[in-house]
Amino acid sequence: CKVFSNGGSVVQESSYTDGNKKMKDGDLVLVEVNMDATPRTAHLFINGQQQPVFVSGLPESVQFWFFLNYAGGSVTVLSLKKLTASSVAQIPNENEVKWG
Numbered sequence: 529c530k531v532f533s534n535g536g537s538v539v540q541e542s543s544y545t546d547g548n549k550k551m552k553d554g555d556l557v558l559v560e561v562n563m564d565a566t567p568r569t570a571h572l573f574i575n576g577q578q579q580p581v582f583v584s585g586l587p588e589s590v591q592f593w594f595f596l597n598y599a600g601g602s603v604t605v606l607s608l609k610k611l612t613a614s615s616v617a618q619i620p621n622e623n624e625v626k627w628g
Contacts (some may be wrong), residue, residue, distance in 0.1 A: 530583045530627060532559065532572045534597070538581045538625045545625050548572055548579035561590060562614055571616045576620055585627035 530540050534551040537544040551557055551574060557574040570584035571580040594603045 530570070530603050530625065531595075532570075538583060540625070544624060546619065547581040547623050549574050549577070553579050559592070560611070560616060561586065562616070563588075563590075567612075569616070573615075578615075578617060579619045579622045580619055581625060582616075583627055584623065587627065 530538060532548070533539050533544075535548045536548045536550045538548070539545075556575050558576075559570055561570045562568060562611065563586070567584045570583040570586060570590070572582065596603065
């Protein structure tokens with residue numbers, strides 16, 4: 529299981545890879561999962577800005593889940609859709625975290 533943490537890390541078990549911005553209340557958060565790429569990838573965007581730490585080597589199927597840290601917290605899923613083209617670009621200081 530890989531997690532894009534609200535603290536700016538990608539987390540797997542007890543391993544943390546820092547480098548993304550922290551998520552704050554009101555942020556628009558997007559995860560673009562590319563199941564057609566080789567290897568399959570997941571990239572995080574916060575308020576339209578692609579974050580440098582991403583995940584590669586995803587399994588054949590993925591699930592999304594949310595963990596709320598505070599009473600009264602909420603998440604609204606605005607859309608799930610198949611894109612005709614990826615919006616991911618190569619950016620400075622990219623950091624690939626391999627699934628596994």
